[in-house]
Amino acid sequence: MNLRLLIISALTLTASVSNAQIITGLTAAYSFDSGNATDDNGSNDATVFGAIPSTDRFGNVNHAYHFVDGDYMTLPNATELKSPSMTVSLWVKIEGNATSNMSLNTIYNVINSTTNAYFASFGMFYNTGNSLYNSVVQDNGSEQVVNTSVDAGTGNWQHFVLTSDFDNVKMYLDGILKSTVAKGFVTDYSADLIYIGSSGNSTYTGGLVGSVDDLNVFDRVLTDAEVLEMYNAEDPMTAGLNKISNDFKPLSVSPNPTSSELTISLKEATSISIVNVVGEEMLNKSILSSELINVSLFEAGIFFVKDLNTGNTVKFVKK
Secondary structure, three states, X not given: OOHHHHXXXXXXXXXXXXXXXXXXXXXXXXXXXXXXXXXXOOOOOOEEEEOEEEOOOOOOOOOEEEEXXXXXXXXXXXXXXXXXXXXXXXXXXXXXXXXXXXXXXXXXXXXXXXXXXXXXXXXXXXXXXXXXXEXXXXXXXXXXXXXXXXXXXXXXXXXXXXXXXXXXXXXXXXXEEEEEEEOOOOOOOOOOOEEEOOOOOOOOOEOOXXXXXEEEEEOOOOOHHHHHHHHOOOOOOOOOOOOOXXXXXXXXXXXXXXXXXXXXXXXOOEEEEEEEOOOOEEEEEEEOOEEEEEOOOOXXXXXXXXXXXXXXXXXXXXX
């Protein structure tokens, strides 16, 4: 195998290797790294209407989604995506103003009505009137509305995080807490879909012109340190890139994601270690070239299999 093919093979194997990620309370994850909108953490896949794969903030092609006015995605009406305490973390690049009969262009919106004025149970918006980010958390059918505003950087990728519990709503931009607003009510969710790039409301429209990437939903409020950690996440295409050498030996796992059993395949016998994203070792054993491992007792989340002889590492998701 020549050096060029060796490098390509190494990149292929390590494309799924991610830096440490926060998984406690993670209910859905959309990396878009495979050029699709599947849920990397569970079964709440997004449905795409018009949006197309695009280049992410690291320059990786087909690792984000681009929305032109009228394009959108929906997430299912799932209780794990509508928690009393919740965090939504995403990267967004605003590239223009979408057609709207209100000043808000929608990035992410958990709606509670398809027609009423107070329709955003948990909404993340771009305000075309003042070029600010707005966040709205509402009690269904009432006027209990919380607004926070942060300057938006049109044309640049920015990390946008919104957290909400009974007490407070917090907005972060690029890893920094920008605003905290007292809340004092339990968010009441309807049975409607969740929208990305669309208001989901026929009376008050407002789409998105721009791109979205690395959307993560948690059923808890992240800490300031955790938000900063997510902002500083490395390029998953190069983080932990395996050493390229003449004795390069592929490592693969399947199925991925898995709920019970994982087949680990190598070219020859070796020792492997399985760790979670905080570095806790879950398994260490010697295996033959291919072996079936029972991971049914692992908690749901992201794990890494490492060949202790070569250092090669691959990621898998336990459902």
